[in-house]
Amino acid sequence: MAKIIEWFIILLIFGAVAVVGNWVGYDVLPLTAIPGMLILVLITLTGMTLAKIIPGNFPSVGYIALVGIIISLPVFPGGEQVVEWTSHISILAIATPILAYAGISIGRSWGDFTKLGWRALVVATFVFLGTFLGSAVIAEIVLRIQGII
16 A cells, blocks of 8 residues: 555656656646646556556556557447546656656666666667657658658
């Protein structure tokens, strides 16, 4: 139970930061975004709890996706309202605090990072460069197909 409370507090902190990011970056008022963010927090908490309760080796992200899909179905009571509320949340507003946290946690283990050596730095650089260029090429193609550019 203590672990679930800890997860809930952490998710609320991420949610609050995402609501502020959604407000600043996408002009969505916090009162409009809070219901959707609370739903996303509860979906995540439910999925993480199911991963711990249900025996087996199914990842929590799978449970989170299943819970999210189920409660957003039109046949689920309130499913249309769930979709309406969560549609006010930008995915980038959610990703920003999560990526910041990941960066901080990597930064705390510089000792482990330095043990990987210079080869890991070269590989990481090429991975980042390839990801960036791949994303840029895909965006270029899609935007040209849509006639936006």
